[in-house]
Amino acid sequence: MHAVVLHEFGPAENLRYETWPDPVPGPGQVRIAVRAAGAHFVETVMRAGDASDMAPPLPELPAVFGGEVAGVVDAVGPGGDTSWLGRSVVTSHGSPGGYAELAVAAVGELHAVPDGLGFEDAVTMVVTGANAMGLLGVAQLRPDDVVLVTSAAGGMGRLVVQYAHALGATVVGAAGGPGKVEAVRALGADIAVDYNEPGWADSVRERLGGRAVTAVLDGVGGGKAAAAFELIGEGGRYVVIGWASQEAFEPAPEVLAARGISYANALMELIGDPEGGPAREVAALEAAAKGELVASWQAFPLARAAGAHAAMERRETTGKVVLVP
Numbered sequence: 367m368h369a370v371v372l373h374e375f376g377p378a379e380n381l382r383y384e385t386w387p388d389p390v391p392g393p394g395q396v397r398i399a400v401r402a403a404g405a406h407f408v409e410t411v412m413r414a415g416d417a418s419d420m421a422p423p424l425p426e427l428p429a430v431f432g433g434e435v436a437g438v439v440d441a442v443g444p445g446g447d448t449s450w451l452g453r454s455v456v457t458s459h460g461s462p463g464g465y466a467e468l469a470v471a472a473v474g475e476l477h478a479v480p481d482g483l484g485f486e487d488a489v490t491m492v493v494t495g496a497n498a499m500g501l502l503g504v505a506q507l508r509p510d511d512v513v514l515v516t517s518a519a520g521g522m523g524r525l526v527v528q529y530a531h532a533l534g535a536t537v538v539g540a541a542g543g544p545g546k547v548e549a550v551r552a553l554g555a556d557i558a559v560d561y562n563e564p565g566w567a568d569s570v571r572e573r574l575g576g577r578a579v580t581a582v583l584d585g586v587g588g589g590k591a592a593a594a595f596e597l598i599g600e601g602g603r604y605v606v607i608g609w610a611s612q613e614a615f616e617p618a619p620e621v622l623a624a625r626g627i628s629y630a631n632a633l634m635e636l637i638g639d640p641e642g643g644p645a646r647e648v649a650a651l652e653a654a655a656k657g658e659l660v661a662s663w664q665a666f667p668l669a670r671a672a673g674a675h676a677a678m679e680r681r682e683t684t685g686k687v688v689l690v691p
Contacts, residue, residue: 497646504632
C-alpha cells in the first residue's frame with residue numbers, strides 16, 4: 367500500500383508518500399480500505415519534533431500519523447466475524463495510522479457509518495465532532511447566552527458555532543482572514559470578525575450594543591484569548607477548547623474571583639475522561655446523521671499530506687482537514 371511516512375522530525379516536506387507494508391489484521395481486528403483519514407493541527411507539532419510541555423509525546427520513527435479512519439472493511443482477522451466484510455465503518459483508533467491506504471482496527475472500536483453520511487463526514491465527526499460534544503457539555507450553553515467562539519472557522523469551532531446558533535444563543539465568531547469570517551457568518555454567527563485585525567475586540571463590544579459576552583469558548587489561546595477574555599461580563603464563563611496558537615492563556619485566579627468568572631479547561635477534562643470517548647463518538651455521528659450538526663471539512667489527496675500540514679501551519683485551512691487516498 368501507499369502511506370505517508372515520517373522518517374525524521376522537521377518541516378512538512380519530511381512527510382513522504384511511499385510504499386509501506388500492508389497491515390494484517392490480528393484476532394479481534396479488521397482491515398479497512400481507507401476512504402478518508404483525519405488530520406490534526408497537533409500532528410504538525412509532533413511532526414516538527416516539538417518536545418515542549420504543551421506538546422503531546424513524540425512518536426517513534428518511522429511513523430505514520432493519524433488514527434481517524436473511515437472506509438470499507440476488506441479483511442477480518444483469524445476467526446473473525448466475516449459479516450464485517452464490505453461494511454462502511456469509522457474508527458478513532460486506526461493503525462499503523464490513518465495517513466495510509468489501509469489500516470487495521472479492533473472490532474470493539476468500530477462504528478458503522480450512518481446511512482447518508484459520507485466517509486469525510488464520518489471521519490470529521492468521530493473525534494473532532496466527539497470532542498465538540500464533550501466540550502459543549504462542559505460549557506453548558508443556554509439560549510440566553512452571548513457566546514464568543516475563537517478559532518471559529520476550525521473543525522471544532524465550526525461545530526460549536528452551529529450548535530450555539532441552533533440553541534438560540536447570540537453567537538460571535540472570531541477567525542483569521544476575510545474568507546474564514548464569511549464562512550463563520552454562513553454558519554449562523556450573528557457577528558463574525560477577523561481577529562487578525564487591530565481593534566477586533568472593540569468592534570465586537572460596539573456591535574453588541576452594550577450586551578456583555580457571557581461565555582467565551584476559546585480555541586486559539588495567546589493574545590487573542592486575552593482580548594476575548596476582556597469581553598466577558600461579570601459572572602460569565604471562560605472555557606478552553608483548544609490552543610491553535612500554541613500559546614497558553616490562563617486568567618489569574620484573583621482576576622477570575624474579582625469578576626466572578628468561572629474557568630474551565632474543557633480540553634484537559636476530555637483528555638482526563640477517555641472512558642467517555644465511545645459515547646461521545648456515537649452522539650456526534652448520530653447528530654451528523656440527523657442533520658443537527660453539519661460536518662465541515664477540507665479534503666487533500668493523501669499524496670499531498672505534506673501540503674496539508676503546511677496549509678494548517680499557515681492557518682489557511684477551514685474546517686477539518688481530511689486526507690483522501
